[in-house]
Amino acid sequence: MKKKVLLDTNTVLYALMHNLLLPKKGYAISVLTEIELHACENFQKLITNFTVYPINKKIKAKAIEIKKEHKLSLDDSIVSATAIIHKQMLITHNKHLSKISNLDTFLITAWREEK
Numbered sequence: 001m002k003k004k005v006l007l008d009t010n011t012v013l014y015a016l017m018h019n020l021l022l023p024k025k026g027y028a029i030s031v032l033t034e035i036e037l038h039a040c041e042n043f044q045k046l047i048t049n050f051t052v053y054p055i056n057k058k059i060k061a062k063a064i065e066i067k068k069e070h071k072l073s074l075d076d077s078i079v080s081a082t083a084i085i086h087k088q089m090l091i092t093h094n095k096h097l098s099k100i101s102n103l104d105t106f107l108i109t110a111w112r113e114e115k
Helices: 009-017 031-037 057-070 074-085 095-099 108-114
Strands: 005-007 027-030 051-053 089-092 105-107
Touching: 005 009, 005 074, 009 031, 009 089, 009 108, 027 031, 027 074, 031 051, 031 074, 057 074, 074 089, 074 095, 095 105, 105 108
Parallel strands: 005 027, 005 089, 027 051, 089 105
Antiparallel strands: none
16 A cells, blocks of 8 residues: 555645545545544545544654744644654645655645646
8 A cells, every 4th residue: 555645734625625536545634634624515525534643642742843943833733743753745735844854745736736
């Protein structure tokens, strides 16, 4: 199986807004994304086969480190920490996250330009 990728909240929202069909396997989200988007139409259907990562002690510690070092929002820090701890690429629209060391990012702007 291919390595999973972590989808940022803005990426999931983009997929929902554009009615994108995503493969059933290979995606993960932070529980934070699930909380933020739980009321969106079709969200639960979209994430049926996604892995949802809870916030554990390692993610909490890494998020605190990222928040202090990069002065990011709590949301961005937690999602970035989740990707780092689980060794997954983060697909996001937030260019500023690419500055975080050990975080492999794929910018959704690049995704749109490739089409």
